[in-house]
Amino acid sequence: MVAAGRVARALLVLALPALAATTFHRQWHWYKADDGRSAAQLNDSGYITSGVVQESSGLYGVVLARIDHLGDTTSVQRFLNLDSIGGFSCRLPDGGYALLAESATKILVRRYGAAGDSAWEYRSAWGGPISALMPTFDGGCLVAGRIPDTAYSMGAIKLAADGHEEWRHCYYDPTVSASSAYGASQTRDSGYILCGDANDYMGSYLRLVRLTPGGDTVWARIYAGTVGPMLSDVREMSDSGFLAVGYVFDTSGRNAFYMMRTAGAGDTVWTRRLAPAGAAAQAAAMCATSDGGFAVIGVADWGDSARAWLVKTNALGDTVWTAVLPGSGHEVGNDVEQTADGGYVIAGTSDAGGGSMLLIKTDSLGYVAYGIAEDKPLAVSGRIVLSVEPNPASSLVRIACSLPGNDASRITLTMYDALGRKVFASSGLRSSVSGSRTSSFVLRTSSFPPGVYLLRLASGGSSAVRKLVLQ
Numbered sequence: 001m002v003a004a005g006r007v008a009r010a011l012l013v014l015a016l017p018a019l020a021a022t023t024f025h026r027q028w029h030w031y032k033a034d035d036g037r038s039a040a041q042l043n044d045s046g047y048i049t050s051g052v053v054q055e056s057s058g059l060y061g062v063v064l065a066r067i068d069h070l071g072d073t074t075s076v077q078r079f080l081n082l083d084s085i086g087g088f089s090c091r092l093p094d095g096g097y098a099l100l101a102e103s104a105t106k107i108l109v110r111r112y113g114a115a116g117d118s119a120w121e122y123r124s125a126w127g128g129p130i131s132a133l134m135p136t137f138d139g140g141c142l143v144a145g146r147i148p149d150t151a152y153s154m155g156a157i158k159l160a161a162d163g164h165e166e167w168r169h170c171y172y173d174p175t176v177s178a179s180s181a182y183g184a185s186q187t188r189d190s191g192y193i194l195c196g197d198a199n200d201y202m203g204s205y206l207r208l209v210r211l212t213p214g215g216d217t218v219w220a221r222i223y224a225g226t227v228g229p230m231l232s233d234v235r236e237m238s239d240s241g242f243l244a245v246g247y248v249f250d251t252s253g254r255n256a257f258y259m260m261r262t263a264g265a266g267d268t269v270w271t272r273r274l275a276p277a278g279a280a281a282q283a284a285a286m287c288a289t290s291d292g293g294f295a296v297i298g299v300a301d302w303g304d305s306a307r308a309w310l311v312k313t314n315a316l317g318d319t320v321w322t323a324v325l326p327g328s329g330h331e332v333g334n335d336v337e338q339t340a341d342g343g344y345v346i347a348g349t350s351d352a353g354g355g356s357m358l359l360i361k362t363d364s365l366g367y368v369a370y371g372i373a374e375d376k377p378l379a380v381s382g383r384i385v386l387s388v389e390p391n392p393a394s395s396l397v398r399i400a401c402s403l404p405g406n407d408a409s410r411i412t413l414t415m416y417d418a419l420g421r422k423v424f425a426s427s428g429l430r431s432s433v434s435g436s437r438t439s440s441f442v443l444r445t446s447s448f449p450p451g452v453y454l455l456r457l458a459s460g461g462s463s464a465v466r467k468l469v470l471q
Contacts, residue, residue: 021362026071050062091135109121153170210266310344417453453470
């Protein structure tokens with residue numbers, strides 16, 4: 001009995017952050033088309049989000065918005081008459097933040113204090129295009145993209161905390177005709193790692209470049225063997241190797257979410273491809289998480305609809321769980337950061353209104369709540385549609401599902417606790433409506449301790465997962 005009591009208390013402790021976490025799904029449509037690029041949590045528990053906007057045909061700008069912890073805007077700054085590239089932002093170590101844009105093909109970085117006051121502005125003497133902005137340990141920031149030199153090469157610029165340019169380097173490779181950086185991060189030795197692609201007349205390739213703190217090349221690798229590839233983000237792992245994410249063209253004829261694990265010198269350890277059933281998928285960004293793992297955001301696209309797709313991995317890069325985030329129409333995730341409550345804030349784009357900035361806040365398991373009952377996703381061919389009510393629950397829950405196509409397979413239901421342990425499994429469940437693709441049944445939960453659980457329902461080759469909170 002003592003052991004059981006300890007387990008129950010542990011579950012309650014784990015459940016508290018999830019129950020207390022605020023979640024939301026917000027869209028903003030200010031101009032002809034808006035495209036969300038970045039999101040970060042601020043010291044006041046609010047957020048910043050930024051993106052590119054199209055004011056009218058051929059006229060662009062960037063938007064930087066401050067959002068409170070409930071998802072409501074508190075201030076919006078618009079900078080128009082800019083190029084269609086940029087719109088990236090990042091939080092800096094002192095609580096301030098920076099915004100990246102391009103003006104007349106010149107790189108523009110604006111630095112703000114924690115209260116939103118402008119601190120300095122940097123303008124380059126030459127153009128981009130640029131694709132990444134990240135904070136550095138010393139209070140400055142790093143800009144990465146493609147920087148013109150004798151060829152079109154992957155490059156980076158290091159700005160100091162006061163805004164002056166410390167160094168600028170291009171990373172030319174004579175074996176390819178061009179290369180670009182789409183992601184960057186700082187390593188524990190204060191150096192950097194860039195990721196992106198490279199191209200020549202034979203095709204395209206993946207590329208990683210490891211840098212010293214001064215921007216000099218430690219090693220550079222080009223990885224062949226994939227079709228239509230790109231690496232969008234990269235992070236150092238605990239063994240000084242790297243995990244990079246992006247997408248490749250899969251044998252199924254669609255893009256697949258791509259993960260590449262390397263050793264410290266860039267040698268490939270393993271590669272993996274992920275995609276929800278029947279969907280194309282791409283990874284756009286990643287962040288390190290408090291448990292030593294990573295969270296990766298991207299898109300799962302079924303053609304008639306698309307959703308932001310969140311993938312959680314452990315410290316080894318193995319998938320722990322995935323979540324197709326709720327929404328409507330076509331929505332994509334472009335940036336992710338873990339928040340102080342263990343959840344995730346995600347910036348992206350929705351096709352609502354012709355193009356809207358999207359900001360999603362999830363809990364620690366990728367769940368987004370609308371009131372007490374879980375949002376019911378739209379039925380899409382090839383996917384199980386699953387609802388669990390009431391949620392939160394106490395003694396019993398009603399589970400309803402709609403199976404894809406003419407799937408006549410038996411239904412399997414599995415329940416996991418907050419530590420990932422299987423606590424219930426039942427196979428061969430039968431539909432309450434004979435011969436129907438719609439099934440419903442009741443699960444008694446009074447014997448389970450209060451806490452957060454995951455329900456996984458599978459039928460044939462399809463599955464769906466929902467979070468269940470027991471009180």
